[in-house]
Amino acid sequence: MSIAISPEVAERLRGFEAPERLGFGSVMAPVMFRAVYQDGCWSGGELIPYGPLQIDPAAKVLHYAQTCFEGMKAYRRVDGSIGLFRPEKNARRMAYSARRLCMPEIPEGMFLEAVRCVTAYCAYLIPAASGESLYLRPLLIGTQPDLSVSASNIYEFYVIASPSEAYHSGNMRVWIERDDTRAALGGTGDAKVGGNYAASLQSVAQLKARGYDQSLWLSPSDRKQIEELSGMNFFAVIDGQLHTPKLSGSILEGVTRDSLIELAGTLGYRVHEREMDIDDLLALIGSGTCSEAFACGTAAIISPISVIGDAGHSVSLPQVPGPVSTALRSALLDIQEGRAEDPFGWMQQVEPASP
Numbered sequence: 001m002s003i004a005i006s007p008e009v010a011e012r013l014r015g016f017e018a019p020e021r022l023g024f025g026s027v028m029a030p031v032m033f034r035a036v037y038q039d040g041c042w043s044g045g046e047l048i049p050y051g052p053l054q055i056d057p058a059a060k061v062l063h064y065a066q067t068c069f070e071g072m073k074a075y076r077r078v079d080g081s082i083g084l085f086r087p088e089k090n091a092r093r094m095a096y097s098a099r100r101l102c103m104p105e106i107p108e109g110m111f112l113e114a115v116r117c118v119t120a121y122c123a124y125l126i127p128a129a130s131g132e133s134l135y136l137r138p139l140l141i142g143t144q145p146d147l148s149v150s151a152s153n154i155y156e157f158y159v160i161a162s163p164s165e166a167y168h169s170g171n172m173r174v175w176i177e178r179d180d181t182r183a184a185l186g187g188t189g190d191a192k193v194g195g196n197y198a199a200s201l202q203s204v205a206q207l208k209a210r211g212y213d214q215s216l217w218l219s220p221s222d223r224k225q226i227e228e229l230s231g232m233n234f235f236a237v238i239d240g241q242l243h244t245p246k247l248s249g250s251i252l253e254g255v256t257r258d259s260l261i262e263l264a265g266t267l268g269y270r271v272h273e274r275e276m277d278i279d280d281l282l283a284l285i286g287s288g289t290c291s292e293a294f295a296c297g298t299a300a301i302i303s304p305i306s307v308i309g310d311a312g313h314s315v316s317l318p319q320v321p322g323p324v325s326t327a328l329r330s331a332l333l334d335i336q337e338g339r340a341e342d343p344f345g346w347m348q349q350v351e352p353a354s355p
């Protein structure tokens with residue numbers, strides 16, 4: 001595939017002025033990738049100025065949530081080069097999410113080219129301080145204007161980007177959600193689709209009123225096993241070893257989760273992927289056997305958990321951030337930012353483009 005570069009791109013890139021404070025995911029790069037699927041095939045993609053979409057109010061995505069997305073980062077590395085972190089994992093996950101919602105897969109080659117193209121043209125926008133990055137958001141929507149409940153026959157694929165500061169979630173207070181679930185058995189919990197997040201918002205709104213930051217979701221069948229947070233996977237350090245819920249079908253398989261499992265092995269930590277009963281974990285924290293808990297995802301990498309709140313009583317973690325979370329976070333960021341060897345071949349270099 002060759003990507004058509006719109007003639008306005010050069011001017012948009014030249015005219016862009018980043019504000020003093022970037023925040024995370026709030027400043028959008030001035031260009032975006034777009035491709036359209038119609039009559040059973042994808043158009044050639046194009047790099048165009050960033051801007052609002054024209055969308056028919058009857059578009060299926062607006063009614064039936066035929067939409068999935070990805071979240072990934074490009075880093076400016078210490079030698080000045082630009083590196084994408086495991087983009088093929090995001091390509092494959094997006095293909096999985098698309099299939100689950102009866103949407104056409106984005107061919108892996110097109111996904112990777114689109115992400116590389118946006119990264120290349122936005123390279124000069126990538127901030128250089130440790131933890132800063134270009135956050136990339138691929139997005140697929142079904143846009144056929146038709147109110148019948150069936151799969152759309154027209155789709156649009158976008159890649160937008162946001163030059164971002166480090167995502168500081170601080171130490172998180174999480175609340176055990178014992179009533180709602182974010183994902184059903186046999187539902188879409190293991191796909192990165194918009195509906196999962198809509199389903200999580202009520203719980204988060206309620207716990208914020210109680211002074212908490214995030215919901216800790218439990219197994220939808222019996223509300224006994226820990227699953228994850230609304231956009232991050234869960235780990236605990238028990239007796240110096242790492243424990244994380246094994247994939248259940250309703251847990252989203254995070255790229256960060258997968259990377260930490262691999263990395264932990266090389267740092268000498270044993271990792272257990274298993275069913276994690278929430279009440280057992282509370283007891284292990286109470287007795288001091290569980291010394292750390294944290295959430296992980298692309299945005300924050302690792303967010304230490306300070307308190308786990310429950311209707312009956314709440315427990316506090318003794319070390320926030322603890323030594324294991326701190327070591328894992330630095331080890332991963334060192335690979336991403338080029339301070340350490342990349343024994344897994346996770347980083348893919350992107351040559352900056354000049355418009």
Ligand SMILES: *Cc1c(COP(=O)(O)O)cnc(C)c1O
Nearest residue numbers: 230231232252254255256297298
């Ligand atoms: C995106 C996401 C994660 C984290 O995935 P990463 O690939 O590590 O960013 C975890 N849980 C949910 C529900 C998510 O949407």
